[in-house]
Amino acid sequence: MACGGKERMKAGLESLIESGRVLTEPEELVTYAYDATEHRCLPEAVLRPVSEEEVVRIVRYAAEEGIAVTARGAGTSLSGCAVPCEGGIVIDMNLMGRIKAVDEANRLATVEPGVVYGRLNEELSSRGLFFPPDPGSGSVCTIGGMVSTNASGIRAVKYGTTRDYVQKLRVVTGSGEVVELGSLAPKSSNGYDLIGLFVGSEGTLGVVTEITLRLKKRPTSFAAASVSFGSMEEAGRAVGRIIARGLDPSVLELMDEATLRVVKLYQDIDVEGRAVLLMEMDGFTEEAVKERLEEAVRICTGTGAVEVKRASTESERTALWRARRAAFPSLARYRPTLVLEDVTVPISRLPEMLAEIERISGAHGIEIATFGHAGDGNLHPTMLVDSRNKAEMEQAKEAMDDLFRSALALGGTLTGEHGIGLSKKAYSRLEHGGAIEVMEQIKKVFDPKGIMNPGKGF
Ligand SMILES: Cc1cc2nc3c(=O)[nH]c(=O)nc-3n(C[C@H](O)[C@H](O)[C@H](O)COP(=O)(O)OP(=O)(O)OC[C@H]3O[C@@H](n4cnc5c(N)ncnc54)[C@H](O)[C@@H]3O)c2cc1C
Known part of the structure; x- marks a missing residue:
């Protein structure tokens, strides 16, 4: 200018x-x-x-x-x-970071968009309540950002994503009008789901200025274990069986050998194997959660598990999650550039997706470390590369193309939680086809001048 x-x-x-x-x-x-x-x-x-x-x-x-x-x-x-x-x-x-109200009777919290996820849950914990999605960035990310990306995390397998918790929104549309979406009623059959449109819209329809969230009662009992398998496919099959059995794990995370190897370079963790499942059951009585965990362990053993370690104390449980939470930061330290994807497939197709990732890594000569929220089909195949190496970046681009096409061919989506933004924009049409034109029309309604976060999503 x-x-x-x-x-x-x-x-x-x-x-x-x-x-x-x-x-x-x-x-x-x-x-x-x-x-x-x-x-x-x-x-x-x-x-x-x-x-x-x-x-x-x-x-x-x-x-x-x-x-x-x-x-x-x-x-x-x-x-x-x-x-x-x-x-x-x-x-x-x-600076719009106030927790405006916590309504314990209706289990609702009304916040400004700048409230940090972790701070909200700290505030709620003394009341025995929580807002579950739990993204890995929860200690810093804002509720406004979570709503706009439909963020979720390791507890989505049981508790769902941010979308499942948005009761009401106040938004400023692209023409500067304030619109209130939703009501305080637990359910409603009145009209279009405009909250649904805003959640995950990446700031392309307007600015979210107030959010009312549904809350959950904080569980009091937990049981967790790590289970090692001889292959990722076996671990993937065990995930499918645990979910199909209706055991309702609160966490069901997968880490491959490459991820574990890198995490171990930086963290003292007691987890190993070609593929490791980290699982947790939560609830309100110790007996019930332990029973569900043992049934999941039996399923794993019957699906080729080679080792089971139960985390019976709070500190053992914390150590398990430390290993999982260390995955992304450890990989980021290991190579200069990470191309972190989050393809998501139906649970029953997980073993095929895992096999595809192995094939893609070999076919394109790119090291891929895979971890993720296997329990909801959401994987983070992470390409370990160096953006200064043009040839390697070209190979990574081809591998990414292959990865996206494989996920879509299995009935999946390009992104389970990170959104499209700029990174996956070129592939949006591949998933949505003609629905892109519908989205373009919707954007024009909320943002007639096309000023809201232009160039994103599609
Ligand atoms: C280490 C790490 C771990 C992560 N782990 C996870 C994970 O487990 N799960 C997950 O889902 N994501 C994860 N993420 C991605 C990211 O943290 C989430 O998408 C998060 O919700 C973004 O929140 P933010 O406040 O940083 O938003 P920003 O990054 O600032 O913005 C994200 C989008 O929201 C829009 N936006 C922000 N505020 C508003 C508003 N008030 N109104 C309208 N639009 C708005 C922005 O325009 C942008 O399009 C991770 C990121 C990192 C770095």
């Missing part, structure tokens, strides 16, 4: 909110140019509103001026969806 234009824009923005919360200096903007992917793009300005009213003013100004707007939480997106790829304004939602 020319110098005069920049000055004019700055003056315009400073008329909307306090000037101290309008950032335009390059050294301030640079921290908003990225997320947890390789994508980078500098915004022209960052605005830090403290209220919905300020968000309305910003969006109306942007709509009048035709300026792109990207809402931002903690910037931990793994798809590039938080990167302002067309410059413009970033709306940093972190």
Whole structure:
């Protein structure tokens, strides 16, 4: 933007909110140019509103001026969806971080979008309640970001994704109108599911300014174990049988040999095998959860498990989850670049998907470490590469193409939780076909000027 234009824009923005919360200096903007992917793009300005009213003013100004707007939480997106790829304004939602109300009688919490997931659950724990999705980034990511990506995590196998917990939303559409979506009633047959449209829309329809979440009663009893298998396919088959038996695990995570090998370089963990399942049952009586765990263990033994380690104390259980949570950070330390995917397939097709990943790794000569939420069919095949090596990146791109096509051929989806953003945009049509045109029409209704996080999703 020319110098005069920049000055004019700055003056315009400073008329909307306090000037101290309008950032335009390059050294301030640079921290908003990225997320947890390789994508980078500098915004022209960052605005830090403290209220919905300020968000309305910003969006109306942007709509009048035709300026792109990207809402931002903690910037931990793994798809590039938080990167302002067309410059413009970033709306940093972190100052809107109030927990407005916790309604224990109806098990609801109303929060501003900048509330961090972990902080909300800390607040809820003394009341015996929790908001379950539990993404790996939960100590920093915001509820607004979770809603906009339909985030989930290791507990999705039992508790579902963010989508399952959004009771009500307040949003500012791309034309600056405030719309309230949903009600406080436990159920409703009235009208289109507009909350459903907003959840996972990656900020392309508007800015979420208030969220009312359904909560769950926090379980009091847990039983966990790690089970080693001779192959990923066997582990995949065991997952299918545990789910089909209706044992309702709260965690059913898979780690392959490559992931375990790398985690062990950095963590002292007592887990090994060609493939390891980490599982947990939760509930409200010790006997019942132990019984379910033992039945799952019997299924694993009957499916070729070679070793079972039960985590009977709280500290043993914590050690298990430490191993799993260390997967991503350990892989990130091991190679300069990770291409972390999150293809998701029907549970019954998991063994085939795991075999496909092995084939793809060999066929394209790319080291792939796989871990993930096997219990809901969501895998994280992670290509361990170096973005400075052009030939290797080209091979990784081909491997990714192969991976996406395999997942779709098995009836799956490109992304179980990270979203499409910039990273998978080129493949969106492959999954949605003609439904892309429907999505384009929907976007026009909420965002007629096309300013909301343009260039993302499709
Ligand atoms: C180490 C690590 C582990 C992770 N583990 C998981 C995991 O287990 N499961 C999982 O699902 N994800 C995971 N993620 C990805 C990411 O953390 C989640 O997608 C998270 O929900 C993003 O929240 P955020 O606050 O960082 O949002 P951001 O990254 O800032 O934004 C994400 C998207 O939401 C939009 N957005 C943000 N706030 C608003 C708002 N108020 N209104 C409208 N749009 C908005 C942005 O425009 C963007 O499109 C992980 C990331 C990292 C780095």
